Amino acid sequence: MGTSASHADLATAQQIPADVLVIGGGPAGTWAAIAAAAQGARVVLADKGFCGTSGATAPAGTGLWHVDPDGDARAHAKASRYALGGELAEPAWMDRVLAQTWDNVARLQEWGYPFPTDAAGRLRCNSLQGPEYMRLMRRQAKAAGVRILDHSPALELLRDAQGTVAGAYGLRRAQGDAWAVQAGAVVLATGGCAFLSKALGCDLLTGDGALMAAEAGARLSGMEFSNAYGLGPAFSSVTKSLFYNWASFYDAAGQPIAGAGSARGRGIIA
Numbered sequence: 001m002g003t004s005a006s007h008a009d010l011a012t013a014q015q016i017p018a019d020v021l022v023i024g025g026g027p028a029g030t031w032a033a034i035a036a037a038a039q040g041a042r043v044v045l046a047d048k049g050f051c052g053t054s055g056a057t058a059p060a061g062t063g064l065w066h067v068d069p070d071g072d073a074r075a076h077a078k079a080s081r082y083a084l085g086g087e088l089a090e091p092a093w094m095d096r097v098l099a100q101t102w103d104n105v106a107r108l109q110e111w112g113y114p115f116p117t118d119a120a121g122r123l124r125c126n127s128l129q130g131p132e133y134m135r136l137m138r139r140q141a142k143a144a145g146v147r148i149l150d151h152s153p154a155l156e157l158l159r160d161a162q163g164t165v166a167g168a169y170g171l172r173r174a175q176g177d178a179w180a181v182q183a184g185a186v187v188l189a190t191g192g193c194a195f196l197s198k199a200l201g202c203d204l205l206t207g208d209g210a211l212m213a214a215e216a217g218a219r220l221s222g223m224e225f226s227n228a229y230g231l232g233p234a235f236s237s238v239t240k241s242l243f244y245n246w247a248s249f250y251d252a253a254g255q256p257i258a259g260a261g262s263a264r265g266r267g268i269i270a
């Protein structure tokens with residue numbers, strides 16, 4: 001196999017065969033790894049930190065777009081998001097996200113994720129606690145037979161003689177050596193590029209997957225929409241905005257700011 005890698009460690013790297021290599025072990029990576037393993041693939045998942053505690057979801061929480069397929073709830077949900085997003089969304093993708101979220105939440109229930117109940121005794125499935133969620137995802141990935149390499153940042157994609165991506169290599173920081181995985185499919189799931197935000201869990205999100213994809217010739221789209229700014233008190237690294245649904249906002253003189261809110265009115269706060 002030819003390779004574009006020039007790193008000296010590649011020559012002595014531990015070679016690991018796989019059908020599918022997943023780079024990154026947050027929600028995207030673990031769901032992809034579990035799905036591939038369920039199809040019978042040999043899956044290796046490499047994470048720069050520790051799959052289950054690294055990334056933007058693990059230390060905090062995630063709101064879910066969990067909307068009942070019956071009735072017109074989804075039509076309303078889509079219309080409201082479409083307007084919020086400046087009418088730039090694609091309805092077919094919104095349908096896909098809604099359907100996948102509904103299915104995945106059912107899987108999480110089967111796997112024992114502790115969804116809380118509301119006052120009427122119904123399960124509340126519109127948010128996940130990151131630590132519980134990602135601990136469960138790591139456990140499910142291991143149960144599915146996924147081989148997890150922790151503290152093993154991918155550095156570069158490997159390519160075959162035709163230039164097709166055929167794996168990747170990286171470092172095993174605990175062992176002080178390198179790994180190389182030859183795989184028929186590589187999934188880049190390294191999260192965003194929010195390391196300068198100081199937000200909880202984002203310090204290792206340096207955009208590596210986007211860079212590797214671009215180096216391999218991928219064309220990126222929509223990157224101008226990839227910056228989301230959360231609310232956060234100056235003394236805190238917690239910028240997940242669910243908490244602020246219950247917040248009241250005041251100006252420097254202590255006067256309530258009319259119309260300010262987390263789900264709406266963020267512009268007023270800004």
Ligand SMILES: Cc1cc2nc3c(=O)[nH]c(=O)nc-3n(C[C@H](O)[C@H](O)[C@H](O)COP(=O)(O)OP(=O)(O)OC[C@H]3O[C@@H](n4cnc5c(N)ncnc54)[C@H](O)[C@@H]3O)c2cc1C
Pocket residue numbers: 023024025026027028029046047048049050051053054055056057058061062063064152153154155189190191192194199202204205206208209230239240241
């Ligand atoms: C302030 C804030 C608020 C948010 N609020 C919400 C919300 O309410 N609802 C919602 O759904 N989402 C929310 N999100 C977004 C959500 O956290 C992310 O969309 C989600 O975590 C992305 O999942 P991911 O698997 O793509 O990436 P991540 O969860 O970030 O995981 C990426 C993984 O890749 C690994 N990695 C990085 N580089 C490498 C490398 N070179 N080699 C190997 N591994 C690597 C990291 O260690 C990490 O484990 C918020 C994010 C932020 C920052």
